[in-house]
Amino acid sequence: MKRRHFIATSSAALAAGFLPSCSGKSDKPTLTVFTWVDYLSDDAKASFEKAHACKLVIDTFDSNEAMIAKIESGAAGYDILVPSSYAVKQLESKALLQPLDHAKLPNLANIDKAYLSHALDPEMKISAPYMMAPTVVAYLKSKLPDAEASWQLFSRPDVKGRATLLDDMREVLGAALKTLGHSLNSTNSAELEAATELVIQWKANIAKFENEQFKAGIASGEFHLVHGYAGELISVQQENGDIEIVIPKEGAAFSCDDLCIPKSAKNADLAHAFINHLCDAEVAAENMEWIGYRAPNTAANAHLSEDFRGSTILFPTDELFAKCESIGYLDDQLPLWSAAWEKVKNA
Amino acid sequence: MKPSRIPLVTTGIVLAFFYLPIAALVAKSFNSSRFSPEWKGFTLKWYERLFERDDILAAFINSLKVAFIAASVSMLLGTSAAFALHRYKSRLQDVHRMIVNIPLVLPDILMGMSMLLLFIAAGVSLSLATVTIAHITFCISYVALVVLARLQDFDPNIVEAARDLGASRFQAFRKITFPILFPGILAGGLLAFTLSIDDYVVTFFVKGPGSDMLPTLVYSMIKKSKELPVINALSTLMLLLTFLLVFASQRLTRPVNR
Numbered sequence: 285m286k287r288r289h290f291i292a293t294s295s296a297a298l299a300a301g302f303l304p305s306c307s308g309k310s311d312k313p314t315l316t317v318f319t320w321v322d323y324l325s326d327d328a329k330a331s332f333e334k335a336h337a338c339k340l341v342i343d344t345f346d347s348n349e350a351m352i353a354k355i356e357s358g359a360a361g362y363d364i365l366v367p368s369s370y371a372v373k374q375l376e377s378k379a380l381l382q383p384l385d386h387a388k389l390p391n392l393a394n395i396d397k398a399y400l401s402h403a404l405d406p407e408m409k410i411s412a413p414y415m416m417a418p419t420v421v422a423y424l425k426s427k428l429p430d431a432e433a434s435w436q437l438f439s440r441p442d443v444k445g446r447a448t449l450l451d452d453m454r455e456v457l458g459a460a461l462k463t464l465g466h467s468l469n470s471t472n473s474a475e476l477e478a479a480t481e482l483v484i485q486w487k488a489n490i491a492k493f494e495n496e497q498f499k500a501g502i503a504s505g506e507f508h509l510v511h512g513y514a515g516e517l518i519s520v521q522q523e524n525g526d527i528e529i530v531i532p533k534e535g536a537a538f539s540c541d542d543l544c545i546p547k548s549a550k551n552a553d554l555a556h557a558f559i560n561h562l563c564d565a566e567v568a569a570e571n572m573e574w575i576g577y578r579a580p581n582t583a584a585n586a587h588l589s590e591d592f593r594g595s596t597i598l599f600p601t602d603e604l605f606a607k608c609e610s611i612g613y614l615d616d617q618l619p620l621w622s623a624a625w626e627k628v629k630n631a
Numbered sequence: 632m633k634p635s636r637i638p639l640v641t642t643g644i645v646l647a648f649f650y651l652p653i654a655a656l657v658a659k660s661f662n663s664s665r666f667s668p669e670w671k672g673f674t675l676k677w678y679e680r681l682f683e684r685d686d687i688l689a690a691f692i693n694s695l696k697v698a699f700i701a702a703s704v705s706m707l708l709g710t711s712a713a714f715a716l717h718r719y720k721s722r723l724q725d726v727h728r729m730i731v732n733i734p735l736v737l738p739d740i741l742m743g744m745s746m747l748l749l750f751i752a753a754g755v756s757l758s759l760a761t762v763t764i765a766h767i768t769f770c771i772s773y774v775a776l777v778v779l780a781r782l783q784d785f786d787p788n789i790v791e792a793a794r795d796l797g798a799s800r801f802q803a804f805r806k807i808t809f810p811i812l813f814p815g816i817l818a819g820g821l822l823a824f825t826l827s828i829d830d831y832v833v834t835f836f837v838k839g840p841g842s843d844m845l846p847t848l849v850y851s852m853i854k855k856s857k858e859l860p861v862i863n864a865l866s867t868l869m870l871l872l873t874f875l876l877v878f879a880s881q882r883l884t885r886p887v888n889r
Contacts, residue, residue: 316840321686321851322858341841342686344851350835357744358751361840496853503667519857520666576857 313338315554318345318355319366320541323415325574332561338554348374355380360548363555369404369540372411373613381410382547388556391563398602399580402538402610412559415577416540417514418608419455420597422521422529427508433530435463437509438486447509448501449486451493453625454611455511455537456483462534462607469612471620480624484631502527513539514597515577529597535607540580653870660863677864684858687848687865693759694845698827701766706820708767709774710812716775717782734772742769743836750837757839765837766827773826774819781815 313336317324321344329340343362345351348371355365356378367375375381386392392408400406403413423431427446431437438447449456458468460479470476487493491507499516501507503524510517514529521527543562545555561567568579569587578598585593593599600608614621660678664671681687712731716724734742746765747757755761785808793803831846838844849862 314841318840320855321848322856343838343840343843344848345835346847346851346854353744354747354836357747359747359757359839360751361756499666500668503664504669523664523666523671 313551313554314341315339315363315551315558316341316343316361317364317366317558318343318351318362319364320344320346323366323541323575325571327574328562328567328571331567332558335561336554336557340558352378352380355546355548358548361550362546363549363551364558365544365546366414366541367544369411369413369542369610370613372542372544373404373615375544375546376410377613377615380546380548381544382549382552383410384408384412384545384559385556388553389560389563391560391565394563394565394568394581394583396580396582398605399540402608403540404610404612405542411542411544412563413580414541414543414562415572415575415579416538417577417598418531418600419450419459419511419537419539420514420517420529420531421509421511422502422517422527423509424502424505424526425528426526431509431528431530433533435459435532435534437532438511439489440509441489443509444489445491446507447490447511448492448494448498448507449483449490449511450498451495453621456486456493456628457621457624458537458609458611459511459532460486462532462536462609465534468535468537468609469614471614471617473620476620476624480627483628487628487631515575518576518595518597531597531600531604531608533604533607535604535609537611538608539611656863657867657870660860660867662860665857665860677858677860678868680858681861681864681868684861686843687845687861690843690845690848691865693842694828697759697763697766697844698824700763701770701827702820702824704767705770705774705823706816709771709819709823710778710816712771712775713778713782716779731772731775734769735776739830739832743833746833747836757837757842759839759842761837761839762834762842762844765833766830769830769833770823770826773822774816777819777822778812778815781812785811 315338317340319342324342329342332338333340345354348367351365351367352371352374355362355375365375365381372381384392386408389412392412395408395413399413399416400408405411421433421435421437423437425431428437428440428443437443438449449459457476457479460482461468461470461475463482464475464478466472466475466479470479494501494510498507498510498512499520502510502517503520505524505526517527517529521529543559545552545559549555562571562579563581565581565583566587568581568584572579572581572584573589573592658670659668661673661675662670663674663676712727716728716731743765746761746768750757750761789811790803790807793807794800798806829846831850834844835847835850838847852859852862
């Protein structure tokens, strides 16, 4: 009898916990943000909730493509999306975003003009840049003492079998295009062909194309040279002082995640207020130190700690930054790139 | 003659195959290094961070609620389906059998996408409720399968004997059929619970704002989190809970007088 009693009470307790979550909610307005995990500092969240007497609900996705598939099929209820720049273009071409009302966004004046000249949406018509970081190269100082900051490191014979490149067509072919002095988003078939040849040379030298293990690999010294995202490699560097991170002198890809408002947003006013809040100088400064990426926000720089501001990776010289590019949306030129990547993979 | 060593060796290999990865995960949850597989010192900081993170706790509770309800409802519906499939033979039941079996082989991605489209077409806003409905849908088939297997070993004569001895239809069900089938139903329910709690694909499509579930959160954390070892800590705790549950259920189901 006792056991049955236990089951009855525990199921009643669970059911009671379940029901309120479907029905009754507090009368505070809610703003739902569909974003990457750990992509908003607790302080930035709390200060927004306080200033606008609302509740912020965070929902996470793990790939731009899955998020787009969901929004495209009509999933509503999200007020803010935080896709990568190329995915913003894709959402825009499917007419899923609403234009930003600049009258409600005075803080957009803080956004870094130098960054905007590289951005895919330079006038911030539909998106405001949130966080960006370059794709970089990291190596072990003890193994490559004479290394220079260049993509050509991947052809050095002494890293044979000890290097990884990202398993990402845009990043790797883009790096090769940069090395040859072309645009990262080139759709010129001769340029692409030359880049393909170069990547095939690299491929013969490296251990593998890899997206996850390179972090543990360079932390433990298994790999001597890796290609990866700045945000992640900077935290790996904090554990292993032998790691040096550089932006290759030929230029690199800068990827940025942007804030945008879907057409189906229920609360567009509050969504604008949220974007404005995140572009505030102090909020942006606190937020970027928490996340470890750089918000392209000129006014925020004054509020950053010297340590963070001094990072040559997140804040490269103007000269080097001018050579960096955002990864663009290829649209109908995609098959050209896919074919080149296929060739690399089969080589 | 000496007994063969082969069974012992095989058991050892199988146990290592199952439990070494789990042991590695438990060990990593106490490793102070975030990235490196090397041991950099014992720490409890990942556990501390785990309890500070409201989002993981909320997702875990959501997952538990959905799994519990999905398991309960699919136990009920799956058992009814198994009864119908077992008792009646007709062309219509063949169709029924096919309908019950299809979700077992249907790719998750297809199921998730089609449910999302259905919910949107019906104007249902996505929430925990839609996730629960979706999970019930695929759990029913598994429960039905397990209960059906149990029914096939079931001797219908004992029910007739009970009826002969004066039991009503309901009494015969309550005193004979149900107790005999109960382990099967419970096994089906447990299967449904585990399937629900770790489903990622279907869940991602039908989850709505504010209903993040554990698997979807874990996937996002693998992609972009500064605190990945927190997942190891959470997994270790869940593992501990599972072991305790299995231990408790073995104690509870042990025959009393022996």
